[in-house]
Amino acid sequence: MSSRDAILQRLRNRSGGELAIPDCDFSVLQRPSSSVAERVDQFQKTIESVHGEVHRCTSENWITQLADLLSSRGARNLLVPAAHQIGRTLRDADSNELPELLIYDEPIHSWQAQLFNEVDASITSTRGGIAETGSLIMWPTPDEPRLMSLVPPIHIAVLEASELYSTFHEAMQDQNWAAGMPTNALLVSGPSKTADIEQTLAYGVHGPKELIVLVIE
Amino acid sequence: MADPIKVYPPKPSHVYFYATCLIDMFYPDAGMAGIQLLEREGVKVIFPEDQTCCGQPAYTSGYHDEARAVAKAQLDLFPEDWPIVVPSGSCGGMMRKHYPSLFKHTDQEDKASGIAARTWELTDFLLNVCHIHLKDLGEPTTVAMHTSCSARREMGVAEVGPRLLGQLQNVNLVEQVRAEECCGFGGTFAVRHPEISGAMVSEKVDALTDTGAGAFVTTDCGCLMNISGCAEKNRKPLEGQHILSFLWDRTHSGSGRES
Amino acid sequence: MNQATQDPHHIDVKEFHPRARAAISDPKIRQNFRKAMDGLITKRKDAFEGMDLEALRELGANIRLRALANLPDLLEQLEKKLSENGIKVHWATDGDEACRIVRNICVARNAKTVIKGKSMVSEEMELNHYLEERGITALESDLGEYIVQLAGETPSHIIMPAIHKNTGEISELMHQTTGTDLSNDVEYLTASARQQLREKFMNADVGVSGVNFAVAETGTLCLVENEGNGRMTTTVPPCHIAVTGIEKVVGNLEDVAPLLALLTRSATGQHITTYFNMISGPRKLEELDGPEEVHLVLVDNGRSSIYQDDELLDTLRCIRCGACMNHCPVYTRVGGHTYGTTYPGPIGKILMPHLIGLDEGRHLPTASSLCGACGEVCPVKIPIPDLLVRLRQESVDGDKLNPAKVRGHGAKRGSVEALVWKGWSWMHARPGVYRFGTALAARLRKLQPGQLGGWTEYRTAPKLAAKTLHERMKERGQ
The missing domain is CATH 3.40.50 (Rossmann fold)
Structure with a gap:
């Protein structure tokens, strides 16, 4: 018998017999309804508590804010989505305030070393956020591949304030995730960090050292 | 774990006092103090003479047969439906939390569960059943x-x-x-x-x-x-x-x- | 005996006492653990502030129980969904078989280097050791695991593997093994490790990770982490192998939300970790990164035995947060290595006897004052103290009404101890004998020995009262 069948058989022929199936009451996850402004405040407070940075912008001024943020950090380049509105708007802006714009349009193996060693910052969209935990929801796509939000030392995420949910549970229910998940989905809540050396926090251990969220209100 | 919801009984006329073996042998003063506090609250204290030990030492050591034999000898000490008060969280816990499982599927199951349900830690009983009001006569x-x-x-x-x-x-x-x-x-x-x-x-x-x-x-x-x-x-x-x-x-x- | 320098693959679990003595007399170990645990206890408390923790724990427990009640069905559903998603599922009866599966995948890909994300199941399998012996390099990438690996040790905590070391010790270790400068600057040490490991990620042939929750409904593997090494491990190498225990499956995606909320708050007092990584398939044709191949190895290794018993089954609810060890006064004193087992602390004491047998693990269930702190903080309400008592019973075959079941049961039953309890029981089941004996002891109390073994090494002997309470009540006329 295969290990698979042997394991399943042992589980099915459990000597203790059938197990009772308890009820699961999810109502503890419900939160009182909140306004967008309240959710943005909560999101900002929570993500800032874990070293995330939040800038509240409008659809008119976010590029200026972004340019300031990048130049203050001396970023030489910015990896932007090829097709997404964010990338197009940035390229169309043709601003000399912005650093060189790069796109991720070929398979990783052909430019891995460059991505790991030469890209200073990246900007991606989000599928919303979670106020209670200060999290960004990201579903990487061919246009915004998985490593885009992970490898560069600075990751900038654009979050529409109207897409903030109270809780993770609410977000997945509302967006009906159970109907089908992408190959990779992420909640990102702050920059990469570790406390493995004597409980002392250090940022950027493997992923970005800085996470900057542009909240579009 | 503590009971999610504890339902305290009304103050009874009588209680059974289960002293525990440590109090019996090492700290009888504490036992007397507990009895006198209860009596001062107007509760008649019954001290079952045949009490020995709740069985916990053997139980927590894994010797459940031996624990059960000792615990069984305690089950007949509380014939009336009065609360059983214990001046110890540990022995009280043994009786309240572990007697039912110790006697599960035995002839004593119901009796053990009944005893468990009316077992109280004594300070809890004084505060929440007797609603004791203490007047301090001591020095600061x-x-x-x-x-x-x-x-x-x-x-x-x-x-x-x-x-x-x-x-x-x-x-x-x-x-x-x-x-x-x-x-x-x-x-x-x-x-x-x-x-x-x-x-x-x-x-x-x-x-x-x-x-x-x-x-x-x-x-x-x-x-x-x-x-x-x-x-x-x-x-x-x-x-x-x-x-x-x-x-x-x-x-x-x-x-x-x-x- | 220095616990740190023992070969981690040849630790005798039974040698608990000498290791405990060594740890307790080592001020550095005591201080490192005390400081860390105090911090974690406070952080956990703060993280649940304002939440209905009891209702959330109830939900967490019920979700895990529901998943266990449906375990075989859910595993089959998981396998089906994962296969549809393009993830290959393997089944392993024990750690060795799981290691072979991982190795075979490596061999088929001609893989020589494996980079690892944190996985306690792979520790349980001793995967690194297995691969190294067969010419495949396995490198840990979680900073704590990396440090522990550099030191040639095993993790001393399931969440914080290097918690037994302080900054100075880590600096010294990294200096000796990787050539970084000596420094107490944690930022510098972390940045050095980042640099060293980035190279490794780029060149690794296979990434191996654990799994925190496997969702049957959608065929999704969930990983919880702060560093990003888990994302690197599961994204950069062309092949990703996830290994997990068969109990990690949950029914619905929805189940993950409360479990995650409980896990991170219980573990480190975080609302959430930096990354919650949900993997439902390998790279699609149109995608530009991610592994081409994804495998899941489902490991039994004793779990299906635990599953047979209604009471022991609760052990399988565990979501590996480590809160039980953080709050354990014994773990805090002796540290993780003293246990000599993959999983230390309270959860280790109730889980390991099943994995290694109660003969091997006979001391584990006794190393507890049954204070109940572990059960009180467990996010899925595992009655750990009750399970410890159950295993104590099993280890001495102490209950004829409920015969022992765990492999190696009865190994601790000694004839002298059994006789002592028999005598104790005989006396205490006979009220007349008890009264006579205790009254006699009170009379003879001046003859009481002043030395009572281990007790009086740390305390004076307890003093018998001049009269028993029984006698005083008798005098009172009651």
Whole structure:
């Protein structure tokens, strides 16, 4: 018998017999309804508590804010989505305030070393956020591949304030995730960090050292 | 774990007093104090003569047959439907939480469950069933308190001791650091793992000594024996007393401790 | 005996006492653990502030129980969904078989280097050791695991593997093994490790990770982490192998939300970790990164035995947060290595006897004062103290009504101890004998020995009262 069948058989022929199936009451996850402004405040407070940075912008001024943020950090380049509105708007802006714009349009193996060693910052969209935990929801796509939000030392995420949910549970229910998940989905809540050396926090251990969220209100 | 919801009975005319073997042999004063506090509240105390031990030492050591034999000898001691009060969270916990499973699928199952349901830790009973009001007759003093783990977690009475002490006008209750941490007694644990238990009790003595109170009270004689014994061995200025002795000493109209 | 320098693959679990003594007399170990645990206890408390923790724990427990009640069905559903998603599922009866599966995948890909994300199941399998012996390099990438690996040790905590070391010790270790400068600057040490490991990620042939929750409904593997090494491990190498225990499956995606909320708050007092990584398939044709191949190895290794018993089964609810060890007064004193087992602390004490047998693990269930702190903080309400008592019973075959079941049961039953309890029981089941004996002891109390073994090494002997309460009540006329 295969290990698979042997394991399943042992589980099915459990000597203790059938197990009772308890009820699961999810109502503890419900939160009182909140306004967008309240959710943005909560999101900002929570993500800032874990070293995330939040800038509240409008659809008119976010590029200026972004340019300031990048130049203050001396970023030489910015990896932007090829097709997404964010990338197009940035390229169309043709601003000399912005650093060189790069796109991720070929398979990783052909430019891995460059991505790991030469890209200073990246900007991606989000599928919303979670106020209670200060999290960004990201579903990487061919246009915004998985490593885009992970490898560069600075990751900038654009979050529409109207897409903030109270809780993770609410977000997945509302967006009906159970109907089908992408190959990779992420909640990102702050920059990469570790406390493995004597409980002392250090940022950027493997992923970005800085996470900057542009909240579009 | 503590009961999610505890339903206290109305104050009864009688209670059974289950003293525990440690009180019987080592701390009878604490037992007398408990009995006198109950009597002062107008409750008639019945002391079943044939009581010995709840069976816990064997139970927690894994010798369940032996524990069951001893526990079985306790089951017939409480024929009337009166509450059973126990001056110990540990032995109370054994009767309230573990008797039902110890006697599961035996002829004594119903009797054991019945006893479990009417077993109360004594300070909890005094506060929440008798609604005791204490009048402090003692000199101003400062004490720390150590609530036993079983009183805290099995019987859910962590708040009771401090509230009772809070009724005493001249008593200043100070909190030790890591108040929720075990003193290291754990019955046979103290003998099986003397180094670990010793490290735990030494730190507990330090925590209580560092309050500056010079004295502590506790709900359980196991902790009392452990902590006081360690303080004495290391000549630390720390006097321990069962909380019932402390409460009685300060509130009865004779002076000094009952002997 | 220095616990740190023992070969981690040849630790005798039974040698618990000498290791405990060594740890307790080592001020550095004591201090490192005390400081870390105090911090974690406070952080956990703060993280649940304002939440209905009891209702959330109830939900967490019920979700895990529901998943266990449906375990075989859910595993089959998981396998089906994962296969549809393009993830290959393997089944392993024990750690060795799981290691072979991982190795075979490596061999088929001609893989020589494996980079690892944190996985306690792979520790349980001793995967690194297995692969190294067969010429495949396995490198840990979680900073704590990396440090522990550099030191040639095993993790001393399931969440914080290097918690037994302080900054100075880590600096010294990294200096000696990787050539970084000696420094107490944690930022510098972390940045050095980042640099060293980035190279490794780029060149690794296979990434191996654990799994925190496997969702049957959608065929999704969930990983919880802060560093990003888990994302690197599961994204950069062309092949990703996830290994997990069969109990990690949950029914619905929805189940993950409360479990995650409980896990991170219980573990480190975080609202959430930096990354919650949900993997439902390998790289699609149109995607530009991610592994081409994804495998899941489902490991039994004793779990299906635990599953047979209604009470022991609760062990399988565990979501590996480590809160039980953070709050354990014994773990805090002796540290993780003293246990000599993959999983230390309270959860280790109730889980390991099943994995290694109660004969091997006979001391584990006794190393507890049954204070109940572990059960009180467990996010899925595992009654750990009750399970410890159950295993104590099993280890001495102490209950004829409920015969022992765990492999190696009865190994701790000694004839002297059994006789002592028999005598104790005989006396305490006979009230007349008890009264006579205790009254006699009170009379003879001056003869009581002043030395009582381990007890009096740390305390004075307890003092018998002049009269028992029984006698005093008799005098009172009751």
